[in-house]
Amino acid sequence: MNEELLLAAKRRLRTEMTRRRRTIPEAEREAASRAMCGTLCALPRYQAARTVFAYASMPEEVQLDGLLARALADGKRVAIPWITGRGTMEAVELPSLAVLERGAYGIRNVPDHLRRAVAPEEIDLAIVPGAAFTAEGARLGLGGGYYDRYLGERARGAYRIALAFDALLTAEVPMAAHDIDVAEIITESRHLVCRKKR
Numbered sequence: 001m002n003e004e005l006l007l008a009a010k011r012r013l014r015t016e017m018t019r020r021r022r023t024i025p026e027a028e029r030e031a032a033s034r035a036m037c038g039t040l041c042a043l044p045r046y047q048a049a050r051t052v053f054a055y056a057s058m059p060e061e062v063q064l065d066g067l068l069a070r071a072l073a074d075g076k077r078v079a080i081p082w083i084t085g086r087g088t089m090e091a092v093e094l095p096s097l098a099v100l101e102r103g104a105y106g107i108r109n110v111p112d113h114l115r116r117a118v119a120p121e122e123i124d125l126a127i128v129p130g131a132a133f134t135a136e137g138a139r140l141g142l143g144g145g146y147y148d149r150y151l152g153e154r155a156r157g158a159y160r161i162a163l164a165f166d167a168l169l170t171a172e173v174p175m176a177a178h179d180i181d182v183a184e185i186i187t188e189s190r191h192l193v194c195r196k197k198r
């Protein structure tokens with residue numbers, strides 16, 4: 001598939017899947033998010049991780065505030081994205097949930113005066129957001145290329161796990177060479193360990 005067709009196919013799927021995740025009722029979203037975070041925290045991978053890169057959830061996403069609080073309480077260093085430019089981001093240390101303020105694209109962020117970068121090589125575990133996934137670990141993001149660049153070029157040693165609603169699993173996600181997959185997917189009902197296909 002050429003690049004243009006690939007991007008058009010991604011855009012189509014993204015529109016469909018972001019619509020789908022917006023329609024999940026809030027109570028269901030909260031329950032599903034709690035179940036996913038519970039599964040994640042039981043994993044040795046999580047328990048062994050010293051630095052965890054996650055994200056400050058937007059309303060339609062898997063709700064990670066509970067996970068962020070738990071990881072901080074577990075004594076881990078927790079980092080979230082800080083958008084630095086078009087398609088580029090850094091990981092910044094999250095000192096506590098209380099400091100978060102609305103930033104770019106309405107996503108909550110660590111305010112300037114508290115911002116401390118975390119070196120990408122130090123990230124043990126990355127919790128990756130996404131609009132759609134396949135059981136094999138292919139991922140469709142929001143279209144900014146932020147995670148593909150950061151995980152593919154900077155934090156290459158980070159182990160990648162996605163938390164996703166069952167409804168966002170799909171048979172196929174168009175993937176380009178630079179698209180980054182995930183090693184495991186946790187949904188509210190399943191834990192998938194993905195086989196490397198590419």
Ligand SMILES: Nc1nc2c(c(=O)[nH]1)N(C=O)[C@@H](CNc1ccc(C(=O)N[C@@H](CCC(=O)O)C(=O)O)cc1)CN2
Pocket residue numbers: 055056057058061081083089105107129130141142143144145146147
């Ligand atoms: N919670 C959270 N934080 C995150 C991400 C995420 O998926 N979830 N990101 C994951 O990458 C990065 C931000 N990604 C973004 C990707 C695209 C747009 C954006 O341009 N949104 C436009 C519509 C874009 C379009 O379709 O042209 C908009 O909302 O109006 C914003 C943020 C970093 N932080």
Ligand SMILES: Nc1ncnc2c1ncn2[C@@H]1O[C@H](COP(=O)(O)OP(=O)(O)OP(=O)(O)O)[C@@H](O)[C@H]1O
Pocket residue numbers: 010087139140141142143144145146147148149152153178179
């Ligand atoms: N590693 C990369 N190097 C150069 N360009 C890239 C890279 N990753 C993505 N891009 C470009 O960024 C744009 C968005 O890519 P894509 O649609 O795959 O993003 P996404 O995976 O949905 O987003 P995100 O990673 O932010 O969640 C595309 O034009 C793509 O070619």
